[in-house]
Amino acid sequence: MLVLALNAGSSSLKFSLLDSIDERQLFHGQFSWAGSEARYLCRSGQEVVQDFELEWRGFPVALERLVAELSLLLDERPIEFVAHRIVHGGPEFTKPLRITSAVETSLELLVPLAPLHLPGSLEVIKAARKALSQIPHIGVFDTAFHATIPAVAATYPIPQQWTERWQIRRFGFHGLSHEYCTNRAYKILEDESPHPRLVIAHIGSGISITAVEDGKSIDTTMGFTPLEGMMMATRCGNLDPGLMLYLLRECSFTPNELADGLNFQSGLLGVSGVSGDLRRVIGEATNGHKPSQLAFQIYVHRLRQGIASMAASMDGLDSLVFTGGVGTHSPLVRSAVSDGLSFLGIEINPDRNRDCVSDALISTEESEKQVLVIETNEELMLCRHAVQVIMEN
Numbered sequence: 001m002l003v004l005a006l007n008a009g010s011s012s013l014k015f016s017l018l019d020s021i022d023e024r025q026l027f028h029g030q031f032s033w034a035g036s037e038a039r040y041l042c043r044s045g046q047e048v049v050q051d052f053e054l055e056w057r058g059f060p061v062a063l064e065r066l067v068a069e070l071s072l073l074l075d076e077r078p079i080e081f082v083a084h085r086i087v088h089g090g091p092e093f094t095k096p097l098r099i100t101s102a103v104e105t106s107l108e109l110l111v112p113l114a115p116l117h118l119p120g121s122l123e124v125i126k127a128a129r130k131a132l133s134q135i136p137h138i139g140v141f142d143t144a145f146h147a148t149i150p151a152v153a154a155t156y157p158i159p160q161q162w163t164e165r166w167q168i169r170r171f172g173f174h175g176l177s178h179e180y181c182t183n184r185a186y187k188i189l190e191d192e193s194p195h196p197r198l199v200i201a202h203i204g205s206g207i208s209i210t211a212v213e214d215g216k217s218i219d220t221t222m223g224f225t226p227l228e229g230m231m232m233a234t235r236c237g238n239l240d241p242g243l244m245l246y247l248l249r250e251c252s253f254t255p256n257e258l259a260d261g262l263n264f265q266s267g268l269l270g271v272s273g274v275s276g277d278l279r280r281v282i283g284e285a286t287n288g289h290k291p292s293q294l295a296f297q298i299y300v301h302r303l304r305q306g307i308a309s310m311a312a313s314m315d316g317l318d319s320l321v322f323t324g325g326v327g328t329h330s331p332l333v334r335s336a337v338s339d340g341l342s343f344l345g346i347e348i349n350p351d352r353n354r355d356c357v358s359d360a361l362i363s364t365e366e367s368e369k370q371v372l373v374i375e376t377n378e379e380l381m382l383c384r385h386a387v388q389v390i391m392e393n
């Protein structure tokens with residue numbers, strides 16, 4: 001069966017066409033949300049078979065064009081179902097399911113919990129259900145992998161009545177990526193130890209670091225929303241809640257202004273004043289731009305704290321995994337972060353780190369803990385979960 005997997009993130013929409021039988025990825029590409037133009041590559045394995053530009057007039061146009069291009073390339077072999085990554089499932093959705101109009105309506109209510117993600121996701125779902133109306137569409141939730149987080153790590157220390165009345169918990173995100181990396185790391189490390197305790201650092205536009213024990217998520221740095229935790233591209237990450245009260249009460253911010261500032265104007269962009277794209281921040285920092293240098297330092301400082309805190313949740317770690325756009329492609333970030341973690345028994349080999357083509361081990365032979373770089377594959381997890389839903393129904 002051919003499955004179209006659509007992964008709507010905060011900075012991009014990635015797509016893959018997979019054969020669910022042998023899990024081969026026939027085409028893979030991505031649109032950038034930013035700008036008025038979208039460019040994508042269709043890949044068959046590593047070989048670029050299509051490379052063309054689209055005029056960006058919203059996702060519906062792009063999707064129609066994509067479906068048309070794919071059917072030509074597939075020689076009319078039909079797409080049999082679509083799997084959608086949905087970042088927030090809230091308390092209601094903890095398992096993958098078939099998307100109906102009622103599900104869409106429930107997801108609209110969750111938009112305030114993931115304002116950077118769900119509006120784009122809903123646009124994608126609506127357009128895809130229209131363009132491919134005859135086939136099932138399955139929603140797979142980023143939050144689902146974290147349903148195993150125990151109360152001690154999932155509960156905020158706020159009045160219990162609030163927690164119960166508004167079903168508040170630390171949900172956690174990037175579940176598809178953490179799940180993929182868990183399976184992949186276990187496979188790579190199978191000769192080393194049977195059930196290594198993993199700290200998985202997913203570092204992309206959004207960042208979450210997860211503690212995985214016996215294959216299960218037991219703690220993670222993102223919480224009720226994807227705003228908690230690390231400093232991100234445009235998101236602030238952890239703040240003193242007292243600061244938000246101060247900004248609201250004393251500095252005449254409205255809740256909407258605060259939400260906009262913390263989601264879209266903070267993080268790397270906010271501190272550097274340059275960009276949320278780490279490559280640009282590093283470029284400016286190298287040229288001596290002081291705010292970009294500070295942005296990079298805070299970014300790394302908080303990543304070290306996040307990794308160490310996840311290790312503490314498991315009484316230590318056996319292996320550290322870097323993944324996500326930055327984790328996979330930036331030797332600089334991996335070495336800067338690891339340099340401050342020698343107290344955890346982490347030591348990376350500079351040559352392996354620099355030359356690494358993932359998936360690879362980059363720790364030294366002497367390092368007490370293994371450090372891996374894994375190229376995540378959220379689209380494959382989307383396909384697997386969606387197939388399960390189709391089989392069960």
Ligand SMILES: Nc1ncnc2c1ncn2[C@@H]1O[C@H](COP(=O)(O)OP(=O)(O)O)[C@@H](O)[C@H]1O
Pocket residue numbers: 009010011012203204205206233276277278279324325326329330
């Ligand atoms: N070589 C690199 N060095 C630093 N950052 C990189 C590099 N390659 C990609 N990135 C960053 O990765 C981010 C995208 O990560 P990704 O996980 O693909 O994003 P998304 O969160 O949209 O899924 C971009 O913001 C880009 O800055």
Ligand SMILES: CC(=O)OP(=O)(O)O
Pocket residue numbers: 008009010011087142173174204205206207226
């Ligand atoms: C949850 C989240 O932040 O996702 P992304 O990194 O894809 O924006």
Ligand SMILES: [Mg+2]
Pocket residue numbers: 009010204205
């Ligand atoms: Mg992503």
